[in-house]
Amino acid sequence: MHEVKAVVAKSVKEPVSLETILVPDPGPGEALVKVQACGVCHTDLHYREGGINDEFPFLLGHEAAGVVEAVGDDVTTVAPGDFVVLNWRAVCGDCRACDRGEPQYCFNTHNATQKMTLADGTPLSPALGIGAFAEKTLVAAGQCTKVDPQARPAAVGLLGCGVMAGIGAAINTGNVSRGDVVAVIGCGGVGVAAIAGAALAGAGAIIAVDIDPKKLEAAKAQGATHTVNSSETDAVEAIKAIAAASAGHAGADGADVVIDAVGRPETWEQAFYARDLAGTVVLVGVPTPDMKVPQIPLIDVFGRGGSLKSSWYGDCLPSRDFPMLVDLYRQGRLDLDAFVTEEIGIEDVEAAFEKMHHGDVLRSVVVL
Template identity: 85%
Template sequence: MQQVKAVVAKAKGAPVEVVTINVPDPGPGEAVVKVQACGVCHTDLHYREGGINDDFPFLLGHEAAGVVEAVGPDVTAVAPGDFVILNWRAVCGECRACKRGQLQYCFNTHNATQKMTLEDGTELSPALGIGAFAEKTLVAAGQCTKVDPSARPAAVGLLGCGVMAGIGAAINTGAVARGKSVAVIGCGGVGVAAIAGSALVGASPIIAVDIDAKKLETAKAMGATHTVDSSQGDPVEEIKRICAEYYDGADGADVVVEAVGRPETWKQAFYARDLAGTVVLVGVPTPDMKIPDLPLIDVFGRGGSLKSSWYGDCLPTRDFPMLVDLYQQGRLDLDAFVSEEIGIDDIEAAFEKMHDGSVLRSVVIVDR
């Protein structure tokens, strides 16, 4: 066991604290990773606010990259010294989804068996099974995906959650491709990643929808062909108008990605899609939210698909190395998602910046 500094949320709504925690030596199927960089994701704020569950204290942080320090006795996929991106879907290989070759839908993803603790022995709940606002963290070895060690940790670590969720929602879940129109409602980090992914595969038009002018500017820089300020009018009608200009007879977008996670924006996404179009929900709702009232005939009459996207339906071992390669080739600008680099003591300030639209991601550089 070793002791390291880490960021912990001890109570609902209380400011996070930098404390000393205990990290066990890795057991079977486990690895200890020296964290280099970790993005500040809105999910971490959800944990602090009790929006996920009430299993306090939480060890926050999950969008991370680092170097494997030690592995358990039976671990062969990664070794000490490997540069890895951490993921929260270590697949089991044994469930029905895995056995039918759909590992990205694994029903039994898992985390480390042992628990990290506070100095007094209180067990910590690591965010998404990772807990990477820490100098070192203990994870299941399957949560470590080996990638090109020359890549910038602050940029590629964001594939561990938000960027992968957005790119995957568009490409994997929504099947966005050349010749398809896309609208993305909500242009935070995940929404902008969906726009970047849509641009990567040649979709057009790509319509960004938000109420924040700064976010719309960022969306355009990342590949949106059109922007819609939904505070100034009906975004559904504007999406339909734009798509009709591109494709004769279109009555909406082929794919609408909802990256907010609210009933009213989901309803906009539902009506903004074309006949036989697809709605992808990737924004994270709170437990109390309900799907808005919709006439069942509208659900039937429009056809198509209503999907939710969990982690962009990604398979980390397949998708992370590919996206890092595209980043290294200059075809996917992951650096653009890094708005600022901060220290481990600056996370409360980063939470505040989420609300004013001034950052896509604050990234904690752990070893600075």
């Protein structure tokens, strides 16, 4: 048993606290990881606010990188000393999706069996089955993806959630191709990552849409060729005009792929009407349970054709995607460092939530 410091949300909408927690030695199928860095993600705030479920207390943190310290006797995929990025898609290998060769859609992902607890024995619910605002955490071995140990933990740990969600929304879900016109609505961490993904895929024009000039500048740094401040102009009409000019064809009626990285009915409707005929809408922003699909005439859905998709974790397969993206980072082709706005201590998570709320950061990263 290991006594470590960790960030815990004990009750809904209350400030988090730094607690001593107990982490068991790994059993079958488990790995103990010494956490080196963990990003502060909106999902952690959703947990604290009660927006995920009510299984308090939560052990927060999930965008993490670290070193495997110990593994269960039956674990062969990772070993002590391996540098890993943690993920929340430990595939089962035996569900319908896995059996048909699509493990990125695994229906039965799993986490560690044993529970981490508060010092008094109260079981903790780890965020996304990880719980990495902690000096050490216990996860399923399949949640550990071995990557280049020369990579910077604070940067590559962000692949564990937001950055992978954005890049994957463009590359995996949206199937962005060379020369495509791509629009991304919402330029927080996930949206800017979607822009980076579109750039990696060779998109011809990449349109960033937001109401914050600072976020639009961050989008340009990751490859946006055009920006639209939707507080000043109609986003749909602006995207259509840019798409027509970029395609060199007056008949173009929108972008080939529009990614909604906000996840609100209003932005999804903008994405729907901003895509070209037979274009693709990708929803990667996370809506709240009370939000409804806008009242779009069904004839418009039929008449415009194309695809309306949701992207869950960027439709990623960590064992395939994480090492590839870390290699691109090491080659200087993917600027993950740009997503790290600040490095903070484990005691600064609550302050980081405030900065996130005000849109002051792409990511604050806890460095241990």
